[in-house]
Amino acid sequence: MVSQIHTNILSHDVAVFVEREDDPVELGVQLLARLEHAELPLPEVIDRIETITAHPETTRAILEEAELRGHIDRDGDTVRPVGGRFLSFESEVVSRDGEFECRRCGASISTGYFMKLEAGEHGPFGSSCIRKVTGRE
Numbered sequence: 001m002v003s004q005i006h007t008n009i010l011s012h013d014v015a016v017f018v019e020r021e022d023d024p025v026e027l028g029v030q031l032l033a034r035l036e037h038a039e040l041p042l043p044e045v046i047d048r049i050e051t052i053t054a055h056p057e058t059t060r061a062i063l064e065e066a067e068l069r070g071h072i073d074r075d076g077d078t079v080r081p082v083g084g085r086f087l088s089f090e091s092e093v094v095s096r097d098g099e100f101e102c103r104r105c106g107a108s109i110s111t112g113y114f115m116k117l118e119a120g121e122h123g124p125f126g127s128s129c130i131r132k133v134t135g136r137e
Ligand SMILES: [Zn+2]
Pocket: 102, 103, 104, 105, 106, 107, 125, 126, 128, 129
């Protein structure tokens, strides 16, 4: 079911509703589509992707798919986000109070920040890590 949805996205390049846990590639591509940097070294991009997946093959698939869709340009070890569909911090990051573990650094946090992407929410992150992941640092 999920692969059919994914195929639909690939062929039409239209974002439809996708369950986030089922499709880390879609989530990763959307994350890369919204990086707020002029350019980033590849290891820093991978650092962000690792908040979604720890699998090298999935990481590679995310990078390839993001490049294929024109969200990023790769030049050796430098990645340049293209297009500028930048995340608006106010409208597309939500916070919730509770007991969370930061998805990036593992710290215990009482306020979790989540990126709202078309593929679903990505988080929770602490206040400094959400800035790192969205590229606002
Ligand atoms: Zn953190």
